[in-house]
Amino acid sequence: MVSLQQNSKPPKRGTIHDSKHAPGLLDPQMTWAQILQSKRVSLMHNVIKESTTSNNNDTNNITNKKTDEWTTIYSHxxxxxxxxxxxxxxxxxxxxxxxxxxxxxxxxxxxxxxxxxxxxxxxxxxxxxxxxxxxxxxxxxxxxxxxxxxxxxxxxxxxAMPNKGIVRKLRLTHLPLVCEPELLSILKKSLQPYRRILNIGCFREPTTNFFMGPGYAVLDCQPIEGEHSFYDLKHIIDWANEYEHAFYAT
Structure with missing residues (x-):
């Protein structure tokens, strides 16, 4: 009969830094749930890289073009x-x-x-x-x-939002598979009757970077005096183009 050791230690578990997906030393530490969750990508305010070209003349009056690439990050x-x-x-x-x-x-x-x-x-x-x-x-x-x-x-x-700002964060599901510019354009048309749009994005599978259907939206629901009225938010929203479709908002 095998006896159980009461003082046995649990097996040593690795951390995220032991994985091939480990972040860099300067990156904030993330839990496994954060690593495996779908990647959130804004379609309105995503990270962009811009190249600016400047002309520099050397001693032989030959024009040299120097390109600087800047990364722009939006604060959501x-x-x-x-x-x-x-x-x-x-x-x-x-x-x-x-x-x-x-x-x-x-x-x-x-x-x-x-x-x-x-x-x-x-x-x-x-x-x-x-x-x-x-x-x-x-x-x-x-x-x-x-x-x-x-x-x-x-x-x-x-x-910053107004003092009585009202923000609604929506998770969108059952979105059709279309290219991202079309997805953004039609989602704007679909959501505009309900509130002012602050942000629209989609979720991508973290390994393949594929869009797999869900998305999100952030709406400003603060009423403004003199502004036209909006429709009440509902769970099922019509896709605003010729394709007969509806998606869900929660």
């Missing part, structure tokens, strides 16, 4: 601000610099900000809220963003 933040004036949220979760260093960079690039408030959501997400009393500075934060020269990366801000 739908939160109420902490200022009676306009404020902007910048998602710095992707940066490897410490928080104080990023705040110093923000102070250099936005010297007219009335202040900054760091916001932490969970273990991985860090947001900076900057407040301004001039719309020109707001536009700069939204369209140029916070720039990191060494890595040629800029992070565009998201405008």
């Amino acid at each position: 933040v739908w939160k109420v601000g902490n200022s009676p004036h306009s404020s902007v949220f910048i998602d710095i979760s992707t940066r490897h610099e410490d928080e104080l260093t990023v705040i110093q960079i923000a102070k250099q690039q936005f010297p007219n900000s009335m202040g900054v408030i760091p916001h932490r959501e969970g273990k991985r997400r860090v947001l900076l809220e900057l407040a301004f009393d001039d719309e020109n500075y707001i536009e700069r934060a939204l369209n140029i963003g916070l720039e990191f020269l060494k890595s040629k990366t800029r992070i565009l801000g998201s405008h």
Whole structure:
């Protein structure tokens, strides 16, 4: 008869860093659930790379073209601000610099900000809220963003929601298989009668990067005086083109 050892230790389990899918040393640690879950891809505000070309003349007056590639990241933040004036949220979760260093960079690039408030959501997400009393500075934060020269990366801000902002986050299922530009275009037409659209995206299978049907949307449901009324949100929404189809929103 085999006796059980009461003090036996459980088998040693590996961490995500023992896997071939392990993140880099500078990446935030992720759980297995986060690794295996479907990849969320915004169709309106995805990461983009832009190439800018400049002409430099050497000593022989020969024109050399130098191309710089910048990466633009959008801050997908739908939160109420902490200022009676306009404020902007910048998602710095992707940066490897410490928080104080990023705040110093923000102070250099936005010297007219009335202040900054760091916001932490969970273990991985860090947001900076900057407040301004001039719309020109707001536009700069939204369209140029916070720039990191060494890595040629800029992070565009998201405008803070009004004090009584109402945001609805929808999961969309049973979407038809179409190319992403068409998916975005028709989803905009399908959802516009219900509320103002803040973001639309799809989920991709993490290994193959295939779109497999589900998506998501973020709607601004705050009523605005004098604006036309919207329809009440419903579970089954018609696909707004000639293809007779309906998808589900929860």
